[in-house]
Amino acid sequence: MANGDRRTGGAAGTVDAVRVHAFEYPTDGPDGVEQDGTLEWDSTTVVLVEIDGGGHTGIGYTYGDVSVAALAESKVAPALLGADPLAPPAAWHHVFGRIRNAGRPGVGAMAVSAADIALWDLKAKLLDLPMFQVLPAFHDRVPVYGSGGFTNYPLPRLADQLTGWAQQGIPRVKLKTSRDPSADPARLTAVRQAVGPDTELFTDANGALSRKEALYWSRRFADEWDVRWFEEPVTSDDPAGLRMLRDHGPGRLEIAAGEYGYVLRDFAALLEAGAVDCLQADVTRCGGLTGLLQVAGAAAAAHVDLSAHCAPAVSAHAFCAVQRLRHLEYFHDHVRIERMLFDGTLSPRGGELCPDPGRPGLGLRVKWADAEAHRVHGPERA
Numbered sequence: 001m002a003n004g005d006r007r008t009g010g011a012a013g014t015v016d017a018v019r020v021h022a023f024e025y026p027t028d029g030p031d032g033v034e035q036d037g038t039l040e041w042d043s044t045t046v047v048l049v050e051i052d053g054g055g056h057t058g059i060g061y062t063y064g065d066v067s068v069a070a071l072a073e074s075k076v077a078p079a080l081l082g083a084d085p086l087a088p089p090a091a092w093h094h095v096f097g098r099i100r101n102a103g104r105p106g107v108g109a110m111a112v113s114a115a116d117i118a119l120w121d122l123k124a125k126l127l128d129l130p131m132f133q134v135l136p137a138f139h140d141r142v143p144v145y146g147s148g149g150f151t152n153y154p155l156p157r158l159a160d161q162l163t164g165w166a167q168q169g170i171p172r173v174k175l176k177t178s179r180d181p182s183a184d185p186a187r188l189t190a191v192r193q194a195v196g197p198d199t200e201l202f203t204d205a206n207g208a209l210s211r212k213e214a215l216y217w218s219r220r221f222a223d224e225w226d227v228r229w230f231e232e233p234v235t236s237d238d239p240a241g242l243r244m245l246r247d248h249g250p251g252r253l254e255i256a257a258g259e260y261g262y263v264l265r266d267f268a269a270l271l272e273a274g275a276v277d278c279l280q281a282d283v284t285r286c287g288g289l290t291g292l293l294q295v296a297g298a299a300a301a302a303h304v305d306l307s308a309h310c311a312p313a314v315s316a317h318a319f320c321a322v323q324r325l326r327h328l329e330y331f332h333d334h335v336r337i338e339r340m341l342f343d344g345t346l347s348p349r350g351g352e353l354c355p356d357p358g359r360p361g362l363g364l365r366v367k368w369a370d371a372e373a374h375r376v377h378g379p380e381r382a
Contacts, residue, residue: 015082015119021048021375021381022047023374025337034152036204037151037206037209038179049077049115051115054122056122058124059361059364060121063310069377072114075098076115086123113284113286117362120289124361125360132355139320145174147174147332158191161332171198173200176205178203188221214230214233214234218250219249222249229256230254232256232257232259240273243275259285260285276304279305292318292319296322306319306322307328308328313334344363
């Protein structure tokens with residue numbers, strides 16, 4: 001494959017058609033909104049890509065603004081036509097080259113991620129295998145942690161949500177913090193009392209704190225509530241600040257970041273700085289499965305574990321291919337939306353998601369009739 005050209009032809013034929021859709025779902029938070037340490041939102045948009053080839057259709061998706069769908073339609077879809085569906089990395093390389101001037105990180109990477117996932121799903125269906133078995137799998141299941149605990153939840157709802165995951169056998173749960181640090185002690189106390197001493201407690205500030213504030217709270221989180229995971233205490237754009245917290249914070253409190261990595265260099269920067277105890281990656285942002293495999297290799301080379309950020313319907317398959325797998329974020333919003341959008345989603349068993357070896361590809365089927373009420377982009381489907 002000289003000069004990065006795509007393979008064409010082959011026993012499976014070529015990519016015949018690409019369709020792009022977007023669906024917007026309102027939140028179920030108090031007064032119709034949800035909050036974390038730095039952001040408030042009232043809806044979540046799913047961008048869905050369909051790719052046809054060899055008599056089958058692959059699907060992939062990402063979470064982002066509807067502009068992701070526009071870019072996928074204008075730049076990514078035309079670049080995929082004629083690609084070999086059995087060679088997703090070749091198509092990935094070609095498409096990333098085509099969006100160079102449109103912008104690769106951010107919206108560009110998310111559009112490519114959705115398409116790459118769809119192409120891998122198509123490949124798996126052509127081979128009549130579940131996706132995790134088509135990937136270079138190290139695992140056949142992925143541990144999860146329950147995630148939600150938004151900063152605007154009343155204490156009873158906060159405690160009930162996290163307790164619900166613990167009662168399902170999920171041994172670790174996470175809440176959002178640091179929007180109003182003065183409110184966090186009561187929130188953490190309510191959660192710790194509700195889930196008991198044996199459930200691991202995680203926190204996520206979404207980059208809301210300064211370095212000194214984060215150091216102060218990291219010590220309180222660990223000492224008073226036995227918090228074991230502090231995600232983005234400072235912005236992930238500050239690897240030196242994250243490293244400072246690793247060096248000077250409580251030893252039992254792990255620092256995590258990486259969900260906003262889009263290209264391999266984003267993850268390399270965190271690893272080279274020694275910024276994290278556990279790296280995170282979002283397969284729907286970091287270039288899809290092809291990009292994730294590169295990130296997984298970088299993490300393994302640095303002897304750092306990798307945790308899946310959200311999107312459980314695809315991450316449960318994708319992260320079986322991660323050698324240094326830690327766990328997967330079983331995120332309230334995405335669990336809820338994926339159950340509305342797809343048939344075939346997974347539920348935790350014993351604190352793990354186990355892909356079904358009897359269902360080809362991702363094992364998902366779009367509920368088109370239900371999805372149409374939420375459509376904000378793309379052609380209507382019957």
